[in-house]
Amino acid sequence: MLTTWLFERSDYLRPILLRQDPAAQQQLIAIYQFLKVAVEFAATGGRSRRRFLARVRRIEALNEDTAYRAISSEATDMDAVRVMTIHGSKGLEFRGVHLPGLATTYMPSNRQAVRVPPPSLDRLAMTSDDHDHEEQSLFFVALSRARDHLALSRAERYTPSRKSSPSKFLALLAGLSSRNRAAGPAAHAKRGLARATAPALSYGEDALGVYINCPARYGYKVKDGLLGGPESSAYVRFHACVYDTVGWLEDQRAAGTTAGVADTLAHFTADWAEHGPIKHPFQKYYRAIGMQMVTRMAEAVIGETGHYDRREWLVNLDGRKVAVTPDRVIIATDGCVTIQRVRTGKKTKSESDKEIYALLRLGARQLYPGRRITVEAYYLGTGERMVPPLKDDGKLLERYSEAIAGIESGDFGPKTGRSCPGCPYYLTCGG
Numbered sequence: 001m002l003t004t005w006l007f008e009r010s011d012y013l014r015p016i017l018l019r020q021d022p023a024a025q026q027q028l029i030a031i032y033q034f035l036k037v038a039v040e041f042a043a044t045g046g047r048s049r050r051r052f053l054a055r056v057r058r059i060e061a062l063n064e065d066t067a068y069r070a071i072s073s074e075a076t077d078m079d080a081v082r083v084m085t086i087h088g089s090k091g092l093e094f095r096g097v098h099l100p101g102l103a104t105t106y107m108p109s110n111r112q113a114v115r116v117p118p119p120s121l122d123r124l125a126m127t128s129d130d131h132d133h134e135e136q137s138l139f140f141v142a143l144s145r146a147r148d149h150l151a152l153s154r155a156e157r158y159t160p161s162r163k164s165s166p167s168k169f170l171a172l173l174a175g176l177s178s179r180n181r182a183a184g185p186a187a188h189a190k191r192g193l194a195r196a197t198a199p200a201l202s203y204g205e206d207a208l209g210v211y212i213n214c215p216a217r218y219g220y221k222v223k224d225g226l227l228g229g230p231e232s233s234a235y236v237r238f239h240a241c242v243y244d245t246v247g248w249l250e251d252q253r254a255a256g257t258t259a260g261v262a263d264t265l266a267h268f269t270a271d272w273a274e275h276g277p278i279k280h281p282f283q284k285y286y287r288a289i290g291m292q293m294v295t296r297m298a299e300a301v302i303g304e305t306g307h308y309d310r311r312e313w314l315v316n317l318d319g320r321k322v323a324v325t326p327d328r329v330i331i332a333t334d335g336c337v338t339i340q341r342v343r344t345g346k347k348t349k350s351e352s353d354k355e356i357y358a359l360l361r362l363g364a365r366q367l368y369p370g371r372r373i374t375v376e377a378y379y380l381g382t383g384e385r386m387v388p389p390l391k392d393d394g395k396l397l398e399r400y401s402e403a404i405a406g407i408e409s410g411d412f413g414p415k416t417g418r419s420c421p422g423c424p425y426y427l428t429c430g431g
């Protein structure tokens with residue numbers, strides 16, 4: 001009925017079709033999209049006009065119009081600019097994107113207080129850190145809408161009396177030169193290999209670990225230097241405070257004093273106040289677990305004899321050097337060497353299959369030839385020690401060699417998996 005009225009009975013379309021300007025073209029696209037909704041509604045057996053209009057209202061109210069916001073193939077050559085919010089652009093892609101307003105107070109926007117906080121869910125209330133992470137994700141959503149060209153801008157002033165300053169998110173792009181988005185790591189995978197790079201003096205074990213898990217993630221994080229939000233997540237900060245206290249305990253021993261549990265907790269508390277996730281809703285729980293862990297470590301250190309030899313190792317591997325700093329190296333009075341990997345998480349079945357144990361065994365043999373060597377994991381949560389059974393170290397070390405070869409040949413293809421949704425580059429990655 002609607003199409004009969006539009007195309008046969010009324011003159012509604014005639015003036016629009018006679019005009020050639022972008023506004024008329026936009027009107028035609030809107031009518032086309034409206035008809036698409038109508039056809040889909042009819043296909044489900046819908047006949048009621050009231051229900052159809054309710055469906056249209058629902059699409060608008062619940063922002064369910066992504067499928068209709070995409071430009072139809074007939075309109076892709078239209079000479080026009082589309083203005084939309086970042087939220088509204090989710091799921092869409094354009095040849096060129098201009099992102100204005102990249103100034104303080106606009107991106108990230110000022111956090112609005114919750115007007116009516118839910119009475120019993122105060123732990124879930126959004127903190128300023130959460131707000132910043134959310135805004136940062138939005139920023140990356142906006143950046144990743146551009147296929148070929150991306151322009152970022154801000155005004156010198158947004159009010160007559162105040163100069164604007166650049167958005168802090170722009171610092172995340174520092175070091176990136178302007179270039180075609182097709183040069184990104186995911187695009188390399190689609191188009192083949194990126195340009196090969198010269199061998200580095202040494203490769204960090206942690207960076208190689210990132211490459212082994214996903215070359216594209218390495219490309220974003222290490223090669224392009226893009227920082228992701230989760231780097232400063234509550235768990236990472238909790239972890240860093242525990243590790244800092246473990247290092248401090250050894251420094252105390254090296255300086256000739258053995259710190260007791262009370263001193264250790266005092267150090268941890270001071271570190272927590274400065275670097276811990278103090279605004280996180282679960283900070284109380286993180287802190288309590290951290291205190292248990294450093295107490296356990298302090299008790300273990302008090303019972304140890306010998307001395308510590310923690311420093312960065314440069315492990316020779318197939319003509320390249322891999323830099324790794326073991327968590328703990330304990331040289332017993334009889335000369336035996338124990339290399340400990342300190343774990344704050346739970347023991348997993350796959351822990352002993354990790355290539356880092358093979359690297360630590362190789363490095364220890366190179367640094368302490370002829371000594372008895374033990375490489376083990378120490379779980380701060382339980383106090384358990386686990387000596388990974390000897391594996392085929394050659395095979396495990398091959399993972400590092402292959403990663404180095406991949407980096408040097410410029411292969412940064414995505415390796416998708418279950419961890420992708422938690423990856424800081426999930427929204428920009430084309431994998």
Ligand code: SF4
Pocket residue numbers: 214215216217414415416417419420421423424425426429430431
């Ligand atoms: S989203 Fe997945 S494939 Fe893409 S970089 Fe992250 S881990 Fe790799």
